[in-house]
Amino acid sequence: MRDTSRRRQEIIGMLQDQGSVQVHSLSEQFQVSTQTIRKDLAFLEARGVSVRCYGGAVAAGVIGVADEDPVDTKRVLHMSEKERIGRLAASMVKPGEAIILDSGTTTAQIARFLPDDTDIVVVTNDADILGQLVHKKNIEIVLLGGRLRRKNMAFYGGQTEAALDSLQVDRLFLGVDGIDLQRGITTHFEAEAALNRKMASVAREVVAVTDSSKFGRTCLHRIMGLEEVNVLITDAGAPEDSLDQASKLGCQIRIA
Template sequence: MPPVTRDTSQRRLQISELVRQHGSVQVTALARQFGVSMQTVRKDLRYLAERGVMARAYGGAIDSSVVGGAPAEPHYETKRTAHLDEKRRIGARAAALVKPGDTIALDSGTTAIQLAEALPDIDVTVVTNDFGVLGALTAKANINIVMLGGELRRKNMAFYGGLTVEALDALHVDKLFLGVDGFDLERGITTHYEPEAMLNRKMVEAARVVIAITDSSKFGKVCLHRIIPVTGLNTLITDTGAPDDITTACQSLGVELLRA
């Protein structure tokens, strides 16, 4: 174990070595080991991540070589048009689960936009942080829209940040429709963007039922930031291209599987 040091450059060098040795590090453990605050450790990890030494992860960091094969986040317009037929079917199948009087949360994402498009103009409340979902619902006068504020991330046209997370503290929803960037049976449901993972976990806490909506291209992919394990789902809605191991896993885990 490296000796306790408050010298910034030496501490960062030792953190880098720990990441190489163990593959990952945690903020709380590093703060305790080096006798500094967690805020200081987060600054160290941010500094090292910006220089490619490691990659930030929820609660710590991991060796950048471990995630070298993780898929890069596609451009927004690419995501809007990719697998569009499947997303439309999934959106329509998900919309059919929404009943008058429901309060639902729609996660950001292009599949969520298709769900919003398919929603009938009925008495429901929709909570979302997605600009595209807002646009799809604006003309539906019977739908009450609760837009979560924050800072707009133009890469996926959704709002994130402390304000966004705090807005969920007083909210409870009947159903959460959760989009994903990666879906792996062992590593769970993952996303490219850490603030999105944090917001999604908060949405899960606020929801009575958690429903993942994803086309089959996301299965087997693992992104950097984990949202929840697959066991955290009540229902999975996907297309007919989902592999057999997904069907088997859903059956064994008690996750309802709906194909569109």
């Protein structure tokens, strides 16, 4: 029992220092089974120390689960940064390309600045992005259906993911709820994480778009690691050390 208590104290320390832990790495470090580690994490979750997530746990203090703003609030937060990011991202889209615009207020700005070009195809699951694009009569729009989540006015679920099976696009523009060097890109909503991973699987290139307020923030559900992102577009307020590390992981950094 003394070993168990000591191990759990050490895991608490790691959560405080790192923000998250992984089951398999803890199993190797402490030379115990993954089942034992899962019991430890369940014990810590029951006491409010951490929150379980896929493959491990995240410190309760850095989780943004209860802090997701309604879409109307998100629209007015960091608007100038989002507009600059949207304009820069839209300039990357070339005639003849097919792209996916993930749901979000930053990706909605990309839709706003896209040229009204007959050769551009935009795939999206976001009703607000549809509203931005419907007035651009030359852009071909593919709306992914499914179950509507009114909190952010976007569609999710098995039907939404299945609609991607027959598609192949040039790039995915991926919105961000949280971005952290260790946890990667995360979101509040589990179905969104699953859909985003499916979107990335049918895209030749993944472009993450985020204002600097999302750096260092960790949400419950992991989408992907930064090493899986080809381009990261953000604003000048992003922490330089984070951008340097992201660059070392293979991300091309672009500042709007």
